[in-house]
Amino acid sequence: MPVKGGFKERFKERRGRLEIIADILSVAMEEAKKTEIVYKANLNFKRAGKYLPYLEEKGLIENGNMSGEYKTTEKGREFLRDYQKMREQLA
Secondary structure: OOOOOHHHOOOOOOOOOOOHHHHHHHHHHHHHEEHHHHHOOOOOOHHHHHHHHHHHHOOOOEEEEEOOOOEEOHHHHHHHHHHHHHHHHHH
């Protein structure tokens, strides 16, 4: 069975870095473990393992080490609000 559409057409819907960050922060709004973030943000564990420490370093997400749950910080919520405004302006 042939694949419909050309190479560019099949992959043009790939998410960019900011979209992935927004997805992770959205999932972690109500505290989420790494596994939940991976599945709900549609990532793999390797990619999540790169993004989560980066987001922690930037202060957008925090990890409650004892529980292993990640939670979006106020700075992260501000990022999401600004990101949504930007998307609306460009739509």
